[in-house]
Amino acid sequence: MVYQITSECISCKLCQSVCPTGAIKMVENHLWIDPNLCTNCVDSIHTVPQCKASCPTGNGCIKITTDYWENWFNTYNRLIAKLTKKPDYWENWYKLYSQKFSEQLKKHQQQVA
Numbered sequence: 001m002v003y004q005i006t007s008e009c010i011s012c013k014l015c016q017s018v019c020p021t022g023a024i025k026m027v028e029n030h031l032w033i034d035p036n037l038c039t040n041c042v043d044s045i046h047t048v049p050q051c052k053a054s055c056p057t058g059n060g061c062i063k064i065t066t067d068y069w070e071n072w073f074n075t076y077n078r079l080i081a082k083l084t085k086k087p088d089y090w091e092n093w094y095k096l097y098s099q100k101f102s103e104q105l106k107k108h109q110q111q112v113a
Contacts, residue, residue: 002063003051004039005031009060015051024051034059058090064100 005024007017009031014032016024022039033051041049051061059078065071 002065003033003038003049003061004064005051006060008064009055010057012056014054014056014060016104018050018054020046020050030057056094058094 001011010106011029011031013026013030016026020041021037021039023032023034023039025032041047046053047064052063057063063074065074
């Protein structure tokens with residue numbers, strides 16, 4: 001398994017609904033990726049893993065490696081970026097998308113009313 005649900009998961013279950021293989025399951029009120037079902041979205045129509053792409057927190061589903069030091073440095077870099085408030089591309093994208101979606105929704109509600 002290459003991806004793992006972390007403690008930053010907010011249990012929105014969005015990743016569960018977009019997983020093409022149904023590998024994400026709810027176990028004892030926590031989301032979990034079944035390693036026997038997860039294909040990391042390889043050989044599918046998706047170019048990126050859907051659990052990672054759909055996660056609103058950006059860190060609720062992270063890539064893990066079997067190499068200890070690579071995993072250690074990935075975790076270190078992620079924490080340093082968070083502590084220094086370094087802007088994250090996907091976080092900025094999600095905020096902009098949410099803002100634009102909210103504006104469109106308000107316009108649509110005004111048109112309907």
